[in-house]
Amino acid sequence: MSLRDLPVHDVMTADVVSFQPDQNVTAAMQLLVARGVDAGPVVDAGEVVGMLSTGDLIVEEARVHFPTVVNFLGVNVTLPFEHQKLDDSVAKALGATVGEVMTAKPLTVRDDASVEDAATLMHDHDVSRLPVVDGAGELVGIVSRGDIVKAIVAGTGEADATEGAPGVDH
Secondary structure, three states: OOOOOOOOHHHOOOOOOOEEOOOOOOOOOOHHHHHHHEEEEEEOOOOEEEEEEHHHHHEEEEEHOOOEEEEEEEEEOOOOHHHHHHHHHHHHHHEHHHHHHHHEEEOOOOOOEEHHHHHHHHEEEOOOEEEEOOOOOEEEEEEEHHHHHHHHHHHOOHHHHHHHOOOOOO
């Protein structure tokens, strides 16, 4: 079966780490680490409303404003900074909700779309994974570039079907 005919549901991961928009960012980070993944869809009432990735979490952590320390003649001097302001900034970053840091309105792919279609979407929009939805628009899985490469390596795609395929480096 070629990648043109192979449906996404045959290569996707059905056991998806997903989040709710009102979920705490710290809890989300812990779940990503525990499951050994770097992203997951954000679902609200069955609909995919965003994607949360470790990149989103790193950006949120980078928003924390730490005091400026200057080395002056071998002595570290902290420029004026209110300790409460630092505490509030850290608390805000760690207390943020998934909905505040996620990437909203992600691309999705239907479970009956072809692997070739998914690869084209990933290539054209420079994303490495897509939430997979059923005909009703509900989350049923996730497909990544790695899933597609595994399908190619496993021989589920014909060698000539990968020639020039979007998202496949030769």
